[in-house]
Amino acid sequence: MKAGNKIPFMTIALILLLLLPFIIRSNYILHLIIYVAIYSILGMGFSMMWKNRLISCGQAGFFAVGAYTSTLLVTRTDLSFWWTLPLSGIASAFFAFIIFSAALRAGPLVFFGMSLVSSFIIMEVLGTVEFFGGWEGILDIPSASIGSFFFYGKISNYYFVMILLILNIVVFYALYKSRIGRAWTAIGSSVSLAEAQGINVYRYRLAASTIACFFAGVVGAFYAQYQNLLVPNSFSFQLSIYVQMYALLGGLSHFIAGPIIGAGIMVFLPEYLRVANEYQPIYFSILIILIVIFLPGGILSIPQRVPWLAGKFGKKKEESVMVNE
Amino acid sequence: MLLEVKDLNVHYGKAQAIKEISIGIEEGKIITLIGANGAGKTTILRTISGLKKPTSGEISFEGRQIVGLSLHEIVKLGIAHVPEGRRVFATMTVLENLKMGAYLRKDKRGIEEDLERLYEHFPVLKARRAQPAGSLSGGEQQMLATSRALMTTPKLLLMDEPSMGLSPILVEEVGKIIHDINRDGITIILVEQNARMALNIADYCYVLEVGKISMEGIGEDLVNNEDVQKAYLGG
Amino acid sequence: MDVALFFQCMINGLAIGGIYAVVASGFTLVLGTMKIFNFAQGEFYMLGAFVTFGVCETLHLPYVFGIIAALLAMALLGVILQRVIIRYTYGGFFHTVLATIAFATILRQTAVITFGKTDSFMYPVVKGRLELGEIILNNDKLLLIFMGIVLIILLHYFLKLKVGKAMRAVTEDQEVAGLQGINSRRIFIFTMALGCGLAGIAGALIVPVFGATADMGHGIFVKILLVIIIGGMGSMPGALLAAFIIGLIESFGYQLIGSYNELALLFCMLPILFFRPGGLLGRPLAIPE
Numbered sequence: 129m130k131a132g133n134k135i136p137f138m139t140i141a142l143i144l145l146l147l148l149p150f151i152i153r154s155n156y157i158l159h160l161i162i163y164v165a166i167y168s169i170l171g172m173g174f175s176m177m178w179k180n181r182l183i184s185c186g187q188a189g190f191f192a193v194g195a196y197t198s199t200l201l202v203t204r205t206d207l208s209f210w211w212t213l214p215l216s217g218i219a220s221a222f223f224a225f226i227i228f229s230a231a232l233r234a235g236p237l238v239f240f241g242m243s244l245v246s247s248f249i250i251m252e253v254l255g256t257v258e259f260f261g262g263w264e265g266i267l268d269i270p271s272a273s274i275g276s277f278f279f280y281g282k283i284s285n286y287y288f289v290m291i292l293l294i295l296n297i298v299v300f301y302a303l304y305k306s307r308i309g310r311a312w313t314a315i316g317s318s319v320s321l322a323e324a325q326g327i328n329v330y331r332y333r334l335a336a337s338t339i340a341c342f343f344a345g346v347v348g349a350f351y352a353q354y355q356n357l358l359v360p361n362s363f364s365f366q367l368s369i370y371v372q373m374y375a376l377l378g379g380l381s382h383f384i385a386g387p388i389i390g391a392g393i394m395v396f397l398p399e400y401l402r403v404a405n406e407y408q409p410i411y412f413s414i415l416i417i418l419i420v421i422f423l424p425g426g427i428l429s430i431p432q433r434v435p436w437l438a439g440k441f442g443k444k445k446e447e448s449v450m451v452n453e
Numbered sequence: 454m455l456l457e458v459k460d461l462n463v464h465y466g467k468a469q470a471i472k473e474i475s476i477g478i479e480e481g482k483i484i485t486l487i488g489a490n491g492a493g494k495t496t497i498l499r500t501i502s503g504l505k506k507p508t509s510g511e512i513s514f515e516g517r518q519i520v521g522l523s524l525h526e527i528v529k530l531g532i533a534h535v536p537e538g539r540r541v542f543a544t545m546t547v548l549e550n551l552k553m554g555a556y557l558r559k560d561k562r563g564i565e566e567d568l569e570r571l572y573e574h575f576p577v578l579k580a581r582r583a584q585p586a587g588s589l590s591g592g593e594q595q596m597l598a599t600s601r602a603l604m605t606t607p608k609l610l611l612m613d614e615p616s617m618g619l620s621p622i623l624v625e626e627v628g629k630i631i632h633d634i635n636r637d638g639i640t641i642i643l644v645e646q647n648a649r650m651a652l653n654i655a656d657y658c659y660v661l662e663v664g665k666i667s668m669e670g671i672g673e674d675l676v677n678n679e680d681v682q683k684a685y686l687g688g
Numbered sequence: 689m690d691v692a693l694f695f696q697c698m699i700n701g702l703a704i705g706g707i708y709a710v711v712a713s714g715f716t717l718v719l720g721t722m723k724i725f726n727f728a729q730g731e732f733y734m735l736g737a738f739v740t741f742g743v744c745e746t747l748h749l750p751y752v753f754g755i756i757a758a759l760l761a762m763a764l765l766g767v768i769l770q771r772v773i774i775r776y777t778y779g780g781f782f783h784t785v786l787a788t789i790a791f792a793t794i795l796r797q798t799a800v801i802t803f804g805k806t807d808s809f810m811y812p813v814v815k816g817r818l819e820l821g822e823i824i825l826n827n828d829k830l831l832l833i834f835m836g837i838v839l840i841i842l843l844h845y846f847l848k849l850k851v852g853k854a855m856r857a858v859t860e861d862q863e864v865a866g867l868q869g870i871n872s873r874r875i876f877i878f879t880m881a882l883g884c885g886l887a888g889i890a891g892a893l894i895v896p897v898f899g900a901t902a903d904m905g906h907g908i909f910v911k912i913l914l915v916i917i918i919g920g921m922g923s924m925p926g927a928l929l930a931a932f933i934i935g936l937i938e939s940f941g942y943q944l945i946g947s948y949n950e951l952a953l954l955f956c957m958l959p960i961l962f963f964r965p966g967g968l969l970g971r972p973l974a975i976p977e
Contacts, residue, residue, distance in 0.1 A: 183782050234966060256947035416787070545857065553854070
């Protein structure tokens with residue numbers, strides 16, 4: 129698709145998004161779509177780190193930091209939710225900055241381990257320390273409001289999260305097109321080559337992980353006021369894995385579309401298959417193994433794999449995910 | 454012919470590194486491959502020793518096809534490879550490195566005898582046998598890597614840039630060592646940047662340019678060849 | 689903190705540390721040799737505990753058989769994981785990681801469904817306690833420490849054998865190890881069996897003291913990560929040292945600062961990583977590109 133064709137396409141997509149609540153009219157489906165948006169934002173954060181060949185196993189943790197920051201500020205002080213929205217992003221980014229500035233010095237493998245460890249410890253602390261509400265969580269979190277209008281229903285929250293999502297996409301897209309994005313791409317294709325070009329790999333990687341966690345924090349604040357309650361267990365390691373899985377399923381070399389498509393499929397599919405909750409992780413895991421083995425490039429790599437489709441849609445140069453021969 | 458390579462093609466991804474190359478070496482000889490960086494010298498060695506699978510072509514060793522055999526089977530047949538950059542096991546001691554070379558051998562006495570012989574040849578290895586190999590100097594590491602390869606009792610020794618990063622005096626020393634090894638009856642394929650040294654000791658020489666053989670002949674002839682002088686011997 | 693409590697904490701710390709050391713050394717072997725981040729290590733530990741419990745409690749066989757059964761069963765399961773799944777994840781490091789995560793989730797969830805999430809299955813082997821004046825030491829924990837140390841010593845000597853050295857050679861440079869005639873495929877199978885078997889043994893050792901629970905694999909895995917990050921990725925002595933340090937910090941920390949313990953542990957790690965990026969005794973290990 130050429131750049132010129134993109135604008136009408138985008139306009140149609142936007143109008144469709146705008147009208148969607150009136151077309152669907154099902155609160156339940158809107159609820160699922162809101163979840164798709166939340167997971168997409170988390171997944172795009174993961175992809176931003178993956179662009180730098182960093183594997184984050186802790187998106188859930190930074191999501192939680194944002195959610196709890198906003199909630200505690202709203203319930204314990206008189207601060208308006210709209211102030212806490214950026215603040216929770218900043219808190220999450222700050223936390224990420226501290227942890228990853230140490231971890232990245234030791235390389236991607238330690239980054240990987242630390243992201244997991246820190247998200248696990250965040251959950252433990254939220255659960256065990258009284259100040260954060262314990263394992264029972266925090267109830268009765270007020271919804272966001274503008275004047276006397278409260279974000280109670282699905283429709284208002286749908287528009288709220290879509291604004292966040294679009295903002296996220298625009299910022300990420302702009303970043304990827306900028307000088308920073310080109311540096312990330314260079315790091316992603318070869319760290320040693322990037323270093324040879326004079327790119328400070330450490331700084332660029334730290335920037336990517338801080339930015340990604342900022343957005344995870346912001347969407348965490350949204351999540352808290354949408355759900356009106358927070359339970360530490362909903363920020364478990366499993367969520368981080370699901371986020372990774374969405375990105376993988378969509379296509380790891382598609383940094384924006386991949387997570388969105390992956391999240392869309394994985395949120396709706398189990399609902400229609402009506403899998404028992406207990407067994408869901410098992411089926412998901414089997415699916416992960418199958419994707420990893422048979423479709424390592426994700427769904428968006430299918431056009432390149434099927435020859436006659438490749439001619440029509442194979443516009444993008446294949447960005448290889450093969451790490452070793 | 455001890456080793457015969459026929460119509461070899463090798464690719465890295467889509468890029469072709471070796472195009473239709475055929476070389477042969479008779480038992481007891483030294484041949485050398487010279488050429489610029491990226492000409493495909495290292496790739497040929499890696500393909501012979503089984504580190505890299507060729508796209509097509511044949512490699513026969515003592516009349517037996519070895520393409521597709523796994524690394525340890527090729528080692529067992531008697532091909533040893535001293536890789537570029539020496540690559541000793543840095544955290545293991547010198548002695549452990551040498552013992553790794555003898556990994557497939559069962560003859561304890563033979564191993565001991567070979568060790569003694571190598572120690573005689575390279576006294577420095579004996580002196581440092583309990584030190585981690587990573588602490589050796591470049592020249593010492595080269596000796597160790599070569600000795601480790603010799604511990605596999607090879608018939609054919611592939612040497613990749615043995616003089617890389619060594620001082621001129623040591624380069625001469627390496628040349629002498631290669632000569633000595635060859636005198637003991639081991640056939641050698643030598644890949645070198647240092648073309649002068651290589652041409653001096655080799656019986657036969659191939660010049661590679663971007664994956665193809667551009668010239669071949671006896672060492673002396675090539676030394677006197679104008680093109681070779683210009684390109685590889687510094688005029 | 690009085691003397692009795694101090695010794696109590698010490699013994700607890702060493703006992704937990706010993707378990708961490710055994711599981712983490714298995715993990716380190718696999719990580720170093722095969723460059724695989726085996727997320728299922730914690731679940732192998734959990735399953736090892738259940739295998740031992742099953743063999744001892746249900747089949748009424750002696751405890752020793754329970755240990756051996758856990759070792760063999762987990763070694764076999766590890767090899768299956770490697771041969772059936774990991775081998776085909778040609779997408780690279782991340783794909784392999786996801787595959788082991790998925791495998792771990794399947795094991796864990798199956799255990800949770802079968803045994804319940806927090807039910808503890810205990811099989812006491814030694815009873816009683818040692819009383820030295822005020823100091824009271826539980827025999828089962830002493831046994832645990834003893835077994836942990838014996839295993840570590842055995843492992844140390846094992847790595848000096850020819851096959852152990854071959855494993856070290858593959859760890860350092862797989863290609864060059866191959867050029868010496870080392871069959872890395874065979875070494876991989878062996879490493880996987882040993883690494884996962886060690887987790888199984890550790891599980892077997894924990895059954896008499898703390899019992900087997902379905903979600904214990906998850907908790908220990910995070911601790912193993914801490915251990916290898918602090919000790920140095922792929923460094924065996926580092927892992928052992930860090931395992932005992934973390935065991936002790938945890939046992940004393942819990943006594944002193946209660947639930948802030950974990951957070952303190954996290955912030956203890958940051959300066960270590962910052963000033964010694966390779967961990968206490970290691971060099972930074974790179975993800976294979």
